[in-house]
Amino acid sequence: MEKSASKQPPPTTTAEKYRNNFLREVEDNVEEGEWVKMCIQCGVCSGSCPLGSAWEHPPQELFMMIRAGQREQVLRSDSMWMCTSCYNCIVRCPRQLPITHIMHGLANYAHRLGIAPAQNPTRRFAKIFWDNIAHSGRVNELLLSIKLYFMNGFGEGIRMAYHMAGMGFAMFKTGRLDPFGLFMHKGIDNAKELQTMLTKAREIEDRRRGLGLGVAVKAD
Amino acid sequence: MAKKEYSYFPGCSSVRSASASNYMVSVNTMCEKLEIALNEIPDWNCCGASIGYAEGGELPRHVLNARNIALSGKHNPGQDIVATCAACWLGTRETQERLNEDPDMLTDTRTVLQEGNLQDYYSQNIPVRHMVEVMIEDIGYEGLAKPVVKPLKGIKFAGYVGCQTNRPFGIDGESFENPRYLDKMVEIVGGEAITDYEKKVTCCGGALAFSEPEKSQKQIHDIVEAAYDQGADMIVTPCPVCQMNVEVYQGQINKRYGTNFSMPVTYYSQILAVAYGSTGKEAGLKGNIIRAKALEKIANK
Ligand code: SF4
Numbered sequence: 283m284e285k286s287a288s289k290q291p292p293p294t295t296t297a298e299k300y301r302n303n304f305l306r307e308v309e310d311n312v313e314e315g316e317w318v319k320m321c322i323q324c325g326v327c328s329g330s331c332p333l334g335s336a337w338e339h340p341p342q343e344l345f346m347m348i349r350a351g352q353r354e355q356v357l358r359s360d361s362m363w364m365c366t367s368c369y370n371c372i373v374r375c376p377r378q379l380p381i382t383h384i385m386h387g388l389a390n391y392a393h394r395l396g397i398a399p400a401q402n403p404t405r406r407f408a409k410i411f412w413d414n415i416a417h418s419g420r421v422n423e424l425l426l427s428i429k430l431y432f433m434n435g436f437g438e439g440i441r442m443a444y445h446m447a448g449m450g451f452a453m454f455k456t457g458r459l460d461p462f463g464l465f466m467h468k469g470i471d472n473a474k475e476l477q478t479m480l481t482k483a484r485e486i487e488d489r490r491r492g493l494g495l496g497v498a499v500k501a502d
Numbered sequence: 503m504a505k506k507e508y509s510y511f512p513g514c515s516s517v518r519s520a521s522a523s524n525y526m527v528s529v530n531t532m533c534e535k536l537e538i539a540l541n542e543i544p545d546w547n548c549c550g551a552s553i554g555y556a557e558g559g560e561l562p563r564h565v566l567n568a569r570n571i572a573l574s575g576k577h578n579p580g581q582d583i584v585a586t587c588a589a590c591w592l593g594t595r596e597t598q599e600r601l602n603e604d605p606d607m608l609t610d611t612r613t614v615l616q617e618g619n620l621q622d623y624y625s626q627n628i629p630v631r632h633m634v635e636v637m638i639e640d641i642g643y644e645g646l647a648k649p650v651v652k653p654l655k656g657i658k659f660a661g662y663v664g665c666q667t668n669r670p671f672g673i674d675g676e677s678f679e680n681p682r683y684l685d686k687m688v689e690i691v692g693g694e695a696i697t698d699y700e701k702k703v704t705c706c707g708g709a710l711a712f713s714e715p716e717k718s719q720k721q722i723h724d725i726v727e728a729a730y731d732q733g734a735d736m737i738v739t740p741c742p743v744c745q746m747n748v749e750v751y752q753g754q755i756n757k758r759y760g761t762n763f764s765m766p767v768t769y770y771s772q773i774l775a776v777a778y779g780s781t782g783k784e785a786g787l788k789g790n791i792i793r794a795k796a797l798e799k800i801a802n803k
């Protein structure tokens with residue numbers, strides 16, 4: 283899915299186009315990014331995140347940094363990767379910013395540019411998750427957990443699997459985990475058709491964002 | 503009475519041998535008792551969950567959900583879409599809203615749906631609902647009370663609503679801070695509701711329970727601890743993500759925090775099914791890792 287299309291603009295285009303205007307870049311390329319300028323910096327959202335202390339830059343601060351043009355600091359941050367999609371912020375924001383979606387959008391944009399923190403566990407989990415569903419159309423929970431446990435290498439995977447074994451066995455015993463899911467997972471009937479759709483959707487989205495393949499997209 | 507019919511989107515976690523398979527079992531039982539017919543959307547796909555955004559971006563995510571809406575329109579025309587999972591409901595509804603607001607995105611989505619000849623079946627206005635809405639709005643509290651034959655006397659429930667069944671859409675007429683419907687359901691089936699349960703709408707960590715276990719387990723710890731502190735016999739929830747997270751990590755939390763948690767976490771559909779006279783098996787009670795013994799006892803009576 284990540285092969286290059288020759289018609290795409292060269293990698294520098296995005297950077298050139300938005301030089302010194304990171305807000306514009308966010309408005310054009312980040313999901314719901316056009317809302318960022320509406321923020322009045324009241325700070326309500328920042329007090330709403332369940333994993334609050336793990337955010338180096340809470341949402342309100344990210345919005346301020348976007349306006350201040352701190353492109354690198356924002357896109358390389360792991361803060362938006364701490365979003366649990368709890369939607370606390372959205373229902374509280376006095377300006378009704380779709381904060382959750384902007385966090386998702388920033389994470390996605392940084393990831394697509396290949397500059398999101400490589401080792402962030404949520405980024406890696408999210409990638410494994412998407413590949414899992416894009417392949418068969420439905421989540422294969424067993425394959426997903428195994429890939430997840432082993433994403434930090436074999437030794438770590440064994441340690442994790444051991445750590446989680448009790449839980450896995452309990453799930454299996456209660457009929458909530460299929461030990462044969464690895465070989466016999468039943469995805470959807472039209473998985474090929476769905477794959478084609480998703481590939482096409484990604485092409486259209488990249489074209490709209492002027493994100494071509496020339497831009498480094500780290501695959502892992 | 504004619505059966506009410508819905509176009510059913512069960513979601514990945516609810517299929518056989520998946521993490522919420524017992525949710526599905528109890529939903530089927532509950533719906534049978536309430537004379538609700540669920541017509542599964544043929545060949546439905548994953549909604550993208552709340553973690554799909556990072557790799558999936560915007561349009562691919564909307565295509566996932568739009569495909570389900572179109573399949574529903576094609577095979578179950580005119581029927582409301584009903585999801586049992588908060589994330590499925592949210593994802594599908596979000597897509598429909600976004601495509602209604604953004605004509606370009608709608609055009610792009612339709613173009614992509616042509617790959618499956620589904621472009622004409624996508625509906626901009628078919629209602630996308632959570633099963634809880636069907637219960638409260640279509641059946642109503644009175645209707646929910648009718649089939650009760652075994653009141654759940656003496657069981658104290660902490661109604662844990664969590665995030666995504668509650669925000670950003672929530673249930674009509676309920677507040678985000680203190681939704682009451684789950685407590686009302688508990689009371690209707692004869693249980694005792696802890697109406698001021700402190701962690702009612704606290705986040706369990708969602709998908710980050712996988713990727714940031716320590717941080718999420720802090721949340722879960724607080725959710726279970728509050729249930730104990732307020733005297734609950736069990737937690738009840740409408741969300742499969744909440745159910746899974748709050749139940750299965752208790753062992754690890756006990757190790758990490760030196761606690762002794764063993765708090766059952768049930769679904770509203772399970773407590774309704776038991777009160778309606780179903781067996782433990784029909785109510786999916788065998789699927790609870792931490793056995794809900796008080797419910798089992800009533801079911802076996
Ligand atoms: S709550 Fe809304 S207005 Fe206030 S800081 Fe956050 S985004 Fe800005």
Ligand code: SF4
Pocket residue numbers: 327330331332333341364365366367368369370371372381382385
């Ligand atoms: S949805 Fe994300 S950004 Fe909003 S309060 Fe929850 S964790 Fe914070």
